[in-house]
Amino acid sequence: MRIDLTGVSVEVAGRRLVHDVTLRAGSGRMVGLVGPNGSGKSTLLRCVYRALRPAAGTVRLDGADLHAMDARQGARLLAALPQEAGTEFDFTVAEVVAMGRLPHQRGAGRASAEDTARCARALARVGAGRLAGRGFLGLSGGEKQRVLIARALAQGPRVLVLDEPTNHLDIAQQLEVLALVRAGDTDPDAADGDGRAGEPGARLTVLTALHDLNLAARYCDELYVLAHGRIAAAGPPYDVLTPELLAEVFGVRAHRVRHPETGAVQLLFDRLAAPAADS
Numbered sequence: 073m074r075i076d077l078t079g080v081s082v083e084v085a086g087r088r089l090v091h092d093v094t095l096r097a098g099s100g101r102m103v104g105l106v107g108p109n110g111s112g113k114s115t116l117l118r119c120v121y122r123a124l125r126p127a128a129g130t131v132r133l134d135g136a137d138l139h140a141m142d143a144r145q146g147a148r149l150l151a152a153l154p155q156e157a158g159t160e161f162d163f164t165v166a167e168v169v170a171m172g173r174l175p176h177q178r179g180a181g182r183a184s185a186e187d188t189a190r191c192a193r194a195l196a197r198v199g200a201g202r203l204a205g206r207g208f209l210g211l212s213g214g215e216k217q218r219v220l221i222a223r224a225l226a227q228g229p230r231v232l233v234l235d236e237p238t239n240h241l242d243i244a245q246q247l248e249v250l251a252l253v254r255a256g257d258t259d260p261d262a263a264d265g266d267g268r269a270g271e272p273g274a275r276l277t278v279l280t281a282l283h284d285l286n287l288a289a290r291y292c293d294e295l296y297v298l299a300h301g302r303i304a305a306a307g308p309p310y311d312v313l314t315p316e317l318l319a320e321v322f323g324v325r326a327h328r329v330r331h332p333e334t335g336a337v338q339l340l341f342d343r344l345a346a347p348a349a350d351s
C-alpha cells in the first residue's frame with residue numbers, strides 16, 4: 073500500500089512546525105525520515121498516524137484520504153509505534169499485544185480464537201513468545217520495544233509508522249529490530265473483520281524516523297531529510313547524505329569509508345564548529 077503526503081503542514085498551539093511536506097513511500101518500500109533534534113520528525117509522523125490533523129495538505133493511502141476515514145478503518149490499514157509508546161498500566165504482554173486486535177473486533181470487542189492465534193504469531197515473529205505471561209512494565213526497554221512491534225504487527229496493517237524504533241536498544245537489538253521491520257510482510261492470513269485479506273506476503277510499507285544515519289542508509293530504500301520543519305533533500309540514501317548536506321543540516325564533517333569485509337559505505341562524523349549561541 074502506497075502512502076502519499078502532499079503539501080502537509082502541521083501546527084501545534086498556533087505555531088507552524090512542519091511546512092509543506094510532500095513525501096511518497098511506494099508500496100512495500102521502507103522510507104526513513106532523518107533530521108536534527110527538533111526538526112519536526114515526530115510532529116510530521118504524529119500527523120501520519122492521526123494524533124494530529126494537518127493544517128494543510130493531505131495524507132493518502134493508495135489515494136484514500138487517511139484523515140477522512142473512520143478510526144477503525146484507518147487502524148486496520150496503518151499501525152504506529154510512537155516515541156515513548158507504552159502503557160502506564162501493568163498489563164501482561166499478551167494483553168498489550170491483544171490491544172492490536174481491537175480495530176478488528178465488533179461490539180464489546182471480545183477476542184476470537186483467531187485474534188488470539190494472530191497475537192501469538194506476532195509475538196513469535198519478534199522472538200518474544202516467551203514473554204507472553206510477563207508484566208509489560210517489568211520488561212527491559214528492548215523487550216518492550218519488541219512487544220510494541222508485535223502489537224503493531226498483530227494489528228494486521230499494510231503500513232507501519234515508527235518513531236525512533238531503535239531508541240533504548242543495544243546495537244545488536246537495533247540491527248535485529250530494523251531487519252525485522254525491513255523484512256516485514258503483511259500477514260498472509262490477514263483477513264480482517266470484513267473478510268478482506270491482505271495480499272498474501274505483500275511487503276509492509278514502512279515510514280520511520282531514525283537518528284542513526286548509518287542505520288537509516290543501510291535499511292531504508294529512500295531517505296527524506298527534515299530541517300526546520302521542511303524537506304531539505306530526498307532520494308536514495310547515499311545520494312542524499314552528501315558531505316555538503318551533512319555539514320549544512322547536521323553541522324558535521326562526514327567521511328565515507330568502506331566496510332573492510334562487505335564493502336558497504338559507512339559514514340564517519342566529526343563535529344564542525346558549533347554555531348554561535350543565541351544572544
Ligand SMILES: Nc1ncnc2c1ncn2[C@@H]1O[C@H](COP(=O)(O)OP(=O)(O)OP(=O)(O)O)[C@@H](O)[C@H]1O
Nearest residue numbers: 084085087089107108109110111112113114115116
Ligand atoms: N506540543 C508542542 N508544543 C509546542 N512546541 C512543540 C510541541 N511539540 C513539538 N514542538 C516543537 O516543535 C519542534 C519539532 O519537534 P519534534 O518533536 O517534531 O522534532 P523531532 O525532529 O522529532 O525532534 P527529536 O529528534 O529531538 O525527537 C521542536 O522545536 C519542538 O519543541
